[in-house]
Structures are given as structure tokens and as C-alpha cells.
Amino acid sequence: MIQLKQIEHAFKLGRKGSEREVPVLRGIDLTVKSGEIATLIGRSGSGKSTLLHIVGGFIRPTSGSITIAGQDTTAYGEGQWADFRRRHVGVVFQNFQLIPSMTAYENVELPLVLQGTAPSVRRKLTLELMDRLGIADYSDHYPSELSGGQQQRVGIARALILNPPIILADEPTGSLDSENEEQFLQLLQSLNRESKLTLLIITHDDKVASIGHKKLRIEDGKLLNQAEPRKLEVVK
Numbered sequence: 238m239i240q241l242k243q244i245e246h247a248f249k250l251g252r253k254g255s256e257r258e259v260p261v262l263r264g265i266d267l268t269v270k271s272g273e274i275a276t277l278i279g280r281s282g283s284g285k286s287t288l289l290h291i292v293g294g295f296i297r298p299t300s301g302s303i304t305i306a307g308q309d310t311t312a313y314g315e316g317q318w319a320d321f322r323r324r325h326v327g328v329v330f331q332n333f334q335l336i337p338s339m340t341a342y343e344n345v346e347l348p349l350v351l352q353g354t355a356p357s358v359r360r361k362l363t364l365e366l367m368d369r370l371g372i373a374d375y376s377d378h379y380p381s382e383l384s385g386g387q388q389q390r391v392g393i394a395r396a397l398i399l400n401p402p403i404i405l406a407d408e409p410t411g412s413l414d415s416e417n418e419e420q421f422l423q424l425l426q427s428l429n430r431e432s433k434l435t436l437l438i439i440t441h442d443d444k445v446a447s448i449g450h451k452k453l454r455i456e457d458g459k460l461l462n463q464a465e466p467r468k469l470e471v472v473k
């Protein structure tokens with residue numbers, strides 16, 4: 238579960254001594270239950286990425302509290318966050334952020350290498366996951382030799398390889414065409430169903446937002462609960 242309470246964030250702009258504060262997030266209360274898909278939609282500049290970066294521990298909020306998987310991470314330093322992320326949170330980015338000089342296989346395996354997992358275990362886990370995500374045939378391809386959809390599958394495989402219960406996704410389909418977007422959204426939904434994965438996805442795309450069990454909207458740094466679309470009444 239992810240729980241944010243009264244999160245405020247202001248960026249400091251300008252020269253030291255004469256900085257001004259620009260408020261970006263204002264009083265965010267957010268709960269994402271275990272096994273839930275939450276989507277957060279909002280215009281450019283509304284604060285989506287800032288919020289995601291706070292949940293992932295890349296930015297410290299100005300005030301408020303963060304609890305993830307039962308642990309209060311609010312006061313964690315960088316080292317603690319890095320360790321916490323390894324065990325609990327995977328991140329998927331819009332532009333995949335794969336390492337161009339590594340093959341698809343090496344990109345997926347990398348977190349296991351950094352963690353010091355034994356080579357035989359690494360090989361088994363990496364091949365199993367790549368097979369499950371339909372990218373085993375592309376093991377030897379470099380990112381530049383993969384389509385956008387395949388690159389994003391490699392991106393999510395890398396985020397999943399350490400088996401985190403939570404995935405944060407920053408505009409994960411932003412670089413995909415509509416067919417690849419559809420397939421990638423189906424993949425996220427099946428991972429959610431089969432592995433009880435908790436997902437927080439930020440987007441400006443209604444189609445992506447529609448896969449959320451919980452659909453949230455952010456406007457000017459404030460969270461609004463997006464109303465469920467009204468069901469049409471059938472007139473007999």
C-alpha cells in the first residue's frame with residue numbers, strides 16, 4: 238500500500254539568497270491499496286512527475302508523510318531509499334531509459350548483477366521473466382534494434398526482475414503508437430491480476446487513465462477524485 242498524507246512541495250528558484258519558492262503540490266492525500274491500479278491524469282505542469290518522484294523517493298517533499306508497504310519512508314536518506322526501492326518499488330519511464338550499450342538480456346539482468354545474485358540464478362530469473370513478457374526472442378538485441386513496444390517490455394522486465402510489489406510508471410506509453418499502447422496496457426493489467434502488482438501510473442492520456450481501479454486527477458498541484466463515467470440509462 239502507498240499512503241501519502243498532506244504532501245506539499247515547493248521548488249526553490251533563483252539565486253541563492255534571493256530564492257523564491259514555487260509551490261507545485263498542495264495538500265496531497267493519496268492511498269493506493271495493495272493490488273490496485275491507480276492512474277493519475279493531469280495536464281502538463283500540473284505536478285504529476287513531481288508526485289511520482291516523491292513516491293519513488295527521488296525528491297523529498299517540503300512537508301507531509303509517506304508510508305509505503307507499511308514503512309514510514311518520509312525521513313529516509315538517499316541510501317535508505319535506494320535500498321528500499323530495490324526491495325519494494327520498480328520504476329518504468331516514458332523513454333524506456335535502457336542502457337544502449339547493453340543487450341535486452343543484460344538490461345533486464347542488471348539489477349540482479351548490482352544486487353550480487355549468483356550467475357546461475359540470474360540467468361534462470363532473467364530468461365523466465367523475458368519469456369513471460371514475450372521478449373525472450375530478442376535477448377541478444379541492443380535497444381536500438383528493438384521496436385518501441387519491445388523496448389518498453391524490456392523496461393518493465395527490468396523494473397520487475399527484483400520482484401517488487403509496487404510499480405511506478407511515468408507516462409509508460411507516451412512513446413508508443415496506439416497498437417503498442419493497447420498491448421502494453423493489457424500487459425500491465427495482466428501483471429496486476431496475476432501477480433497482485435500495485436501500480437501507480439501517471440499519464441495525460443484518457444485511455445491509459447481508464448485502466449485504473451482508482452482514477453485520480455491532479456490540477457494545479459491538488460488532487461481531485463475523477464468521477465466515474467456515468468452509466469447510460471437504457472430507455473425501453
Ligand SMILES: Nc1ncnc2c1ncn2[C@@H]1O[C@H](COP(=O)(O)OP(=O)(O)OP(=O)(O)O)[C@@H](O)[C@H]1O
Pocket residue numbers: 248249250259261279280281282283284285286287288441
Ligand atoms: N526541478 C525543478 N525545479 C523547479 N521547478 C520545477 C522542477 N521540476 C518541475 N518544476 C515545475 O513544477 C511544475 C510541475 O512539474 P511536473 O514535472 O511535476 O509536471 P507534470 O504534470 O509531470 O508535467 P508533464 O506532463 O509536462 O511532464 C511545473 O511548473 C514545473 O515547471
